[in-house]
Amino acid sequence: MSHPLPRPLTVLPRGPLRGTIALPGDKSISHRALMFSGLAVGESRITGLLEGEDVLATAAAMCAMGADIRRGDDGVWQVAGVGVGGLLQPETALDMGNSGTSTRLLMGLIASHPITATFTGDASLSKRPMGRVIEPLGRMGADFTASPGGRLPLTMRGLCPAVPIEYTLPVASAQVKSAVLLAGLNTPGITRVIEPVPTRDHSERMLAGFGAEVSVEQTDDGRIISIRGEAELAPQEITVPGDPSSAAFWMVAASVVPGSDVTITNVGMNATRAGLVTALRMMGADIDSLDEREVGGEPVADLRVRHAPLSAIEVPPELAPSMIDEYPVLFVAASLAEGRTVARGAEELRVKESDRIAAMATALGACGVSVEEFEDGLAITGTGGDPIRGGARVASKLDHRIAMSMAVAGLASDRGVTVDDVSPVATSYPAFFDTLDAICS
Known part of the structure; x- marks a missing residue:
């Protein structure tokens, strides 16, 4: 399976995110x-x-x-x-x-x-x-x-x-x-x-x-x-719930872009996958769980997320296994929070599709964010809700989650963010940018 030609994209700040989002399957x-x-x-x-x-x-x-x-x-x-x-x-x-x-x-x-x-x-x-x-x-x-x-x-x-x-x-x-x-x-x-x-x-x-x-x-x-x-x-009838890792980008985007109010439907809420919801709520995010239910043996809910000021936290390391794929976009949330967020205990990020610790440290640093890198995570001093500077071209490192996380950063920036290659997004969320256009004013 050959990798497609690089597809650079600049994501500029836009108005608030509003509407209902249907996720791809988990x-x-x-x-x-x-x-x-x-x-x-x-x-x-x-x-x-x-x-x-x-x-x-x-x-x-x-x-x-x-x-x-x-x-x-x-x-x-x-x-x-x-x-x-x-x-x-x-x-x-x-x-x-x-x-x-x-x-x-x-x-x-x-x-x-x-x-x-x-x-x-x-x-x-x-x-x-x-x-x-x-x-x-x-x-x-x-x-x-x-x-x-x-x-x-x-x-x-x-x-x-x-x-x-x-x-x-x-x-x-x-x-x-x-x-x-x-x-x-x-x-x-x-x-x-x-x-x-x-x-x-x-x-x-x-x-x-x-x-x-x-x-x-x-x-x-x-x-x-x-x-x-x-x-x-024995053969089964399976209904796949919405992917909580895909929901993560909208949860953070709606939290940091003023005036946002989105409802994300059919989100898988398995306790072993819901660490980001816990971390964002600790930071002050306004996330309501609606119509909690079970689909195909998995807990599911609709999530209503509205803009709210975020405050820095020390992310409990024990949350790492339940949010390991969501750390890149959590780092974006920390960039907009008040104070210094410390997220450690996530050395697994070094061996994902890219070295996600190094990739996000470099990308956010190029956008003017104050970042300290550790072997097992990052410490990020946020803007207190003001937009990050942006204006940089950042490398996705062939990593879909880096590309989508930095797209969210572009929404909350002064000058926008150019991602050098967003084609890897097709590995997990082919409709991501179409959805972004649909819910942004």
């Missing part, structure tokens, strides 16, 4: 819906699937291994699965584009199947380390030939039957946890993952919904997630 849940449906026996239907490039890479990979995946004219996706243990040998390399989630979770699936697969990706994904997944999957019997540093291109050979393990996560990572659990699906016996710090739990919820035998136990050492292997998954 990216994490969309990936899992396709994978688990592809392992079920029978046909599943998925409504609200995110149709961004990352999720489409997952769909293509599952098709290459035997699943039949089709999009209906009504936007509903039908997936005829091959059954656990039924993945086929792909004929060509699996091109993951920019999707780290696709790569790591599919590595878990393949680890306990008797097939060999080569993973490739774009320049950004090829810089991301895969060692944290290689290590536990290697213990289960999979064999890997990776590029230097445990990076893509990477070839792996699964083992069937694989060896069940008990694995304690050395870092909080839902992707690593999920990879091990997915390898355990086709492994005899019980595979266990111990997470000292809770991470997003979409895999556990959805696997149980498909009929896998999954248990979660809370202990003094953390959460112990166990899965019994050689499972048989």
Whole structure:
């Protein structure tokens, strides 16, 4: 999947954001819906699937291994699965584009199947380390030939039957946890993952919904997630809630642009994903949760967000796993707050689509924001509600969240912000800029 030509864009300050926003489907849940449906026996239907490039890479990979995946004219996706243990040998390399989630979770699936697969990706994904997944999957019997540093291109050979393990996560990572659990699906016996710090739990919820035998136990050492292997998954009707990571940009934009009043519908409010809402409310953001309900086993609400003055906080490090993807736009909120915000405990940001700590420090600094960089986060002295200076051309680093975060910064600037390449936004939120035009005066 080749990266498109760079698409620079200047985002200028505009009037307030007003109106109702319908989000794309949750990216994490969309990936899992396709994978688990592809392992079920029978046909599943998925409504609200995110149709961004990352999720489409997952769909293509599952098709290459035997699943039949089709999009209906009504936007509903039908997936005829091959059954656990039924993945086929792909004929060509699996091109993951920019999707780290696709790569790591599919590595878990393949680890306990008797097939060999080569993973490739774009320049950004090829810089991301895969060692944290290689290590536990290697213990289960999979064999890997990776590029230097445990990076893509990477070839792996699964083992069937694989060896069940008990694995304690050395870092909080839902992707690593999920990879091990997915390898355990086709492994005899019980595979266990111990997470000292809770991470997003979409895999556990959805696997149980498909009929896998999954248990979660809370202990003094953390959460112990166990899965019994050689499972048989039953097809499901899945409704994907709106992506809270996509909602984050509108929550911050409405909070910092005077006069704004937006309602974001159908936002996934899973407690393992809602850290940004907590942090923004600590800063004084005006965020109301409306019509709280459950959709497809996930808590959902509509969020009404109105402009409010923000105050600096020390972001509790324990929030990091539940808002790890939202830190870049939180840094934008901090730039407009009163006082010095300190956000630490987020060293995971160094190994995302880009080094998000360094990328945001550089971008915000170029826009006149006072930033101090730490290994595990940033300290930002805000303007107290005045616009940031802006007027800079900043690098997105092939990272969709950097691009969208700096677009929000442009809305709250004096001179606007030029992002050197906004094309990566298509990986997770293809309609982002159309939505921005629709709700800005």
